[in-house]
Amino acid sequence: MQKLPLKIGLLGLGTVGSGVVKILQDNQESISIKVGRGVEVVKALVRNPDLPRAVNCDSFTLTTDARDIIDDPEIDIVVEVMGSIEPARSYIIESLKSGKNVVTANKDLLALHGRELLDAAKEAGKDLLFEASVAGGIPIVAALKHSLAGNQIKQLAGIINGTTNYILTAMADQGRDYADVLKEAQDLGYAEADPSSDVDGLDAARKLAILASIAFGSRVTIHDVFTEGISKISKVDLAYARELDCSVKLLALAQEDEERIEVRVHPAFIPNSHPLSSVKGVFNAVYVVGDAVGETMFYGRGAGSLPTGSAVVSDLMQVAHNLETYANGSLNCTCYRQLEIKPVSEFKSAYYVRLNVKDEPRVLASLAHMFAEAGISFASIIQKPKPGQEAEIVLVTHPCQEGQLQQAVEYLKVYSKVLDICNIIRVEGGQSWSGRD
Numbered sequence: 001m002q003k004l005p006l007k008i009g010l011l012g013l014g015t016v017g018s019g020v021v022k023i024l025q026d027n028q029e030s031i032s033i034k035v036g037r038g039v040e041v042v043k044a045l046v047r048n049p050d051l052p053r054a055v056n057c058d059s060f061t062l063t064t065d066a067r068d069i070i071d072d073p074e075i076d077i078v079v080e081v082m083g084s085i086e087p088a089r090s091y092i093i094e095s096l097k098s099g100k101n102v103v104t105a106n107k108d109l110l111a112l113h114g115r116e117l118l119d120a121a122k123e124a125g126k127d128l129l130f131e132a133s134v135a136g137g138i139p140i141v142a143a144l145k146h147s148l149a150g151n152q153i154k155q156l157a158g159i160i161n162g163t164t165n166y167i168l169t170a171m172a173d174q175g176r177d178y179a180d181v182l183k184e185a186q187d188l189g190y191a192e193a194d195p196s197s198d199v200d201g202l203d204a205a206r207k208l209a210i211l212a213s214i215a216f217g218s219r220v221t222i223h224d225v226f227t228e229g230i231s232k233i234s235k236v237d238l239a240y241a242r243e244l245d246c247s248v249k250l251l252a253l254a255q256e257d258e259e260r261i262e263v264r265v266h267p268a269f270i271p272n273s274h275p276l277s278s279v280k281g282v283f284n285a286v287y288v289v290g291d292a293v294g295e296t297m298f299y300g301r302g303a304g305s306l307p308t309g310s311a312v313v314s315d316l317m318q319v320a321h322n323l324e325t326y327a328n329g330s331l332n333c334t335c336y337r338q339l340e341i342k343p344v345s346e347f348k349s350a351y352y353v354r355l356n357v358k359d360e361p362r363v364l365a366s367l368a369h370m371f372a373e374a375g376i377s378f379a380s381i382i383q384k385p386k387p388g389q390e391a392e393i394v395l396v397t398h399p400c401q402e403g404q405l406q407q408a409v410e411y412l413k414v415y416s417k418v419l420d421i422c423n424i425i426r427v428e429g430g431q432s433w434s435g436r437d
């Protein structure tokens, strides 16, 4: 007997919602064969039903009342692609309570209320899937939950914000200033009118909180993630990066060390020999090291209507499979322990330190002495003359603890020959950079 099609209610029909509709329309036949039944959108919640839509809406109803979807007994799966915290949070919880499986793309919500939502899904015995919430079209959530599940994850390092990667790539390739490229990114629609969530690293921090929770089986929230943005990176730093055979990226890094998790988002010099350095423009990548599998890297488009829609549709199909096998609610929360978060002062990195100093004898020796006092040695030194008896010095340290670096900075601040501490940027990429750990 032919099975009835699965009925989908969309909460939101913007960029991602439209992508979902288009994929379900364009690939209708292959999707229904793979799922074993048709999959059709029956209702979509919007704010303004009179707005023009990117997709043909003739086959479903637009509504401005969420209850039309949440309370509709015919709807099997609710797809939350409206964004923000409220009312999305309440709608997801109510949908689960009313017996629906839920798919969401909402990283803001998950990074803040993931535990509450996953608990609600567990209580309801329903799926809450969220592949699209991290790195758009890259299937990294499923990879961590399923394909790499047999590994102890050692490290996860990602370029998971396309806007900042676009800006840093254009600055590096074209020798342009940050403000100039940011304006271009806004004109092209790659950056919001208020770009702070992207350029301050918050968007990447939300995604990292979600990924780290899955990778290390321990709940991490946005509040645990040390976060620094890219606005202090100048084209001078990018020119030095090139000279040092590195690229500058907004790196999202999570690793487990002695039963503690280190989670941080900040700009970093990455050696050009590291696979993440080749990720350019709006592309994203997540590099994962597992104890059994070794190094892996997942690469693709981190945003956009169809790439993100692709992730939502794959979750829809997983829910359909679970419905078929009575397995809904079986793999929602993968956290099985609660590890401590490592304090910032114990983070270990190499550092790029750019200084303006007086061009006088013994200055370099004094700098070396100050860093040595803090227990830090140099991997590389570049000195360039500047007009007016000044010099620009770039020091690249061997790996040291953040606390040691801060101690060295205190010495620099009171040394009269240092005119300006222009920038300090972490150098990541491990052995391939310094040859030491």
Ligand SMILES: NC(=O)c1ccc[n+]([C@@H]2O[C@H](COP(=O)([O-])OP(=O)(O)OC[C@H]3O[C@@H](n4cnc5c(N)ncnc54)[C@H](OP(=O)(O)O)[C@@H]3O)[C@@H](O)[C@H]2O)c1
Pocket: 011, 012, 013, 014, 015, 016, 017, 045, 046, 047, 048, 049, 051, 064, 080, 081, 082, 083, 084, 087, 105, 106, 107, 108, 132, 133, 136, 302, 303, 304, 305, 308
């Ligand atoms: N865009 C991406 O590339 C991308 C990538 C990954 C994840 N995400 C996530 O996906 C989600 C959706 O993003 P988006 O870019 O598709 O957003 P969007 O283009 O702004 O679309 C939001 C949709 O939700 C509707 N909506 C919002 N608030 C509503 C409310 N209170 N009541 C009724 N309808 C409401 C809007 O209605 P109107 O159309 O009538 O205004 C619109 O259709 C967000 O959580 C975002 O973080 C987006």
